Amino acid sequence: MHIVLVEDEEGHAELIRHAFRSRASVTLHTVSTLQEARQTIAESVPDLVITDLMLPDGRGIDLLPSQREQLEFPIIVMTSHSGEEVAVEAIKAGALDYVIKSEVTLADMPHIADRALREWQYIAERRQAQQALRKSEELYRTTINTIDGVVYVVDRELRCVLYNEKMAQWAFQAGCKGDLTGKELFEVCPFLPLQIREEYAQVVTTGKPLISEKAIPFDQQTVWTEAHKIPIFDETGEVSRILTTIFDITQRKRTEEEIRRLNKELESRVEERTVELEHANQELRHSVDTLERMQEHLVQAETMAALGELVAGIAHEINTPVGVGITAASHLDLQTREIAARYHSQRMKRSQLEHYLQDAQRSSTLILKNLQQAAELINSFKNLAMHQGDEEARWFPIKQHLNDILLSLNPKLARSQHQVTIHCPDDLAIKSYPGVVTNILTNLVMNSLSHGFEDRSKGTITIEVSIDDTSWHLHYHDNGKGIHSEHLAKIFHPFFTTKRFQRQKGLGMHIVYTLVTQKLRGTIECQSTPGEGTSFRIHAPLQLE
Template sequence: MLTNLHDILFNISRNPDVDKGDLMASSRLLLSSIAQGLEIDRASVWLLSDDRMQMRCIYLLDCAEHHPEPNMALARADFPRYFAALDGERNIVASDAHQHPQTSEFSACYLTPLQICSMLDTPIHHHGAMVGIICLEHCQAKLWNNDEITFASFLADIYGRALSASERVRYQNELEQLNSGLEQIVSQRTQQLTQSLEQLQQTQHRLIEVEKMASLGRLVAGIAHEINTPLGIAVTANSHAEATLLELEQLFHANQLTRQRFAHNGNAIKNCIAMVNANLQRTVDLVNSFKQTAAASSEQKKAENLQLNRFIPDVLSSIESILKQHHVEVQIHIPESMQVQSYASPLALILTRLIENACVHAFNTEQKRQVIIRTSQNKHSWQLEVRDNGRGMDKHELARAFEPFFTTRRSAGAKGLGLTLVFNLVSHLLQGEISLHNADTGCVVTLNCPLQLTTNEP
């Protein structure tokens, strides 16, 4: 290749403008270099459409005049032999373009009006496919030598590099626009989610307050109902005793009191007093149960390290009479070395209430009655499971089991506060969770408590 052509190629290959992605600037640079190196009249860049049925000129250099994006296009239907030659992706070298079989189609409509005699079209490749041509044209007959053809081919390859840069810049701009759009969408969605979260939190807060008030209302109504019954009986019995005593006084002052009448009214007063005492005692027991339930999380107690395989048998021995009364057998499965941090008295109360609850409510037949106590632990928590082989509970009972005053044996004197007390002790004092579900036979109560309690002790 001629030295000056080699130098031109070297300078163009190192020119940073080729890789900036500006196709017009790259076309201007390459066509100016072609005109300078080959001393031809015209040079242009043409790109094929996506369907390869048309080719459009995107830059024209005509006798040193630059024409970006001239209004020039060629259709495959009008020049079939020329496009068929392009499909072969080879250089079209025509010293006499009017007579050349691949370019003669341009003679009347293109070559003659522009006074073009010779043509050299070299393909532009991008991503391995031909996407267009660099067209070199001269008004006089010109024999294109190998150096000139090679020079044009090198410039076509450099133009392929410019196409890649343009594509990269376009993708980058699209990506930036997409990112900008995504950032805007994310910002809008974040704002919407924040507003939705705030509304949800407000709604949740309102629902919690409503539920608190509803729970408080149910609690107050339950307390009022439970206390009102024995107090009402006591008031009625006391009124009857007062009326009976007044009758005795009137008979005494009228000297009409007989031994039989005195004995009859005396027995009535004794019965009233006994009824008043019994119902007042029931009221006292109810109030103590309320206090015990409410004090579950407020009393200051000291946590201890409890050896469960010793602690639980001691608790069971204290309620042995209850187990014998209801003919219940208790089995325990406790790892020998299992030790947990907990509160001895509340934990004993929890276990006692759970077993008493099973004895009273779980069994309704003369089957072999069993309660199984099982403990286990993992890295952060320990579990206590109390399982019976009784009748189980229906969905309604399971859903309301921990509610205050809910009981299925109110007629037998049950107050419905046992599991409520257990729930409060486990949740607040032992800092754990309690669950209740049916097994194949009977119910299973499971406590899940942390190995180390968080305390406010100094």
């Protein structure tokens, strides 16, 4: 331990040195002036400084920085004169202890130093804890400010403890300005329904999260919200705080209402031709129900994207063929009524009948084509929902299975000069879902054919399979044109495609992601460089139960 003693009275200095002689681990460096002390400290920061208050060239407390946070070592101040004002001044300046010189106190200086060092250690630990807490709070605030929704934490009395910028904006628009910390929730947001109090009481009582949807008046309009109330427990296991996240689902509600309106309109206007369309609508309603069930898992696990985006994507994709079909059916209905009226009134000409038949043929073809397109969209979404049947996990040789998959794809591959190579031990077996593996590899190969090798007559696909003690790994690589960086981050998003004009639905890679992460309980990552090809790496458990 390195201690600097600043004392201009040699007798006092000798008493202190004598007191420390029994401490072999202590190095005591004695100086007699403020200047010497500063020079010694600059050369090596000590563990402790013991200084006389009055020195030939100044006062000992002048060694203390103006800001306590800048102090790098503890200081004990000594004086030959007692006085409360001097002691208060020294302590305020940052000294850890104030000692009145006497034979007893100087002889006891090692114990006084021990006490000061313990206090300094406590202060240092407290500073570190405070700094860590500040960093943690800053990180937490930064994190919640990136969430596209209102986030806040309240205590059991519903007083705000923490909140993000969106919450502050809500409060500001409600007339509540300034810091919200400590303010009651309904003072901050008076537009919230009173029944929310009961929901918070339920969370406190049961200790379980609560999800609710509500229409609230906000900014002169009605906003549909989805709120998640999550309990936070203290060290005794009691609910001390509640974390709340609120998301605007108005657009999702409008989309659902629009879907209901379209369904009703279709049923009333083209009832005689809606057998297939009604089946498609039933599939769509079933898919929406499935999405709502998926949403709870997606939100809680913070995966991929919110259900509102998916539902909006479905509605956007299906609105076009349905809208065209309705228009064509309405036109055909009108033409039929007109030709029927002419027929019954015996005013129908042959040319008018021929024109009607041509028009009816075109309209019927258009209706059938768009109904088929809508059905294809809904069937694709059924795949997204992972209706994989009742297949059970079983052991199977992976190389043979991959060869069988490629054999089934031979009609597609045979039309090109593309080559597929598999590197996998013949005896390697995994316990998994063969049908899921088939779906995954089929989508990867079709993605390479339609995107990677779009402008290439001859490409190469390489598939490598390996295992370790607990997992199996599949590395899929094509040497196609690759994926641009702005598209790479979206490759697993639902409905993302660069070939919308070619009626690509953009579900293939999302289906692959869903199958790998949910069915195989694994992970998948994509790497690509434009002009050099694309790689997918899949890691999954070797044995699924």
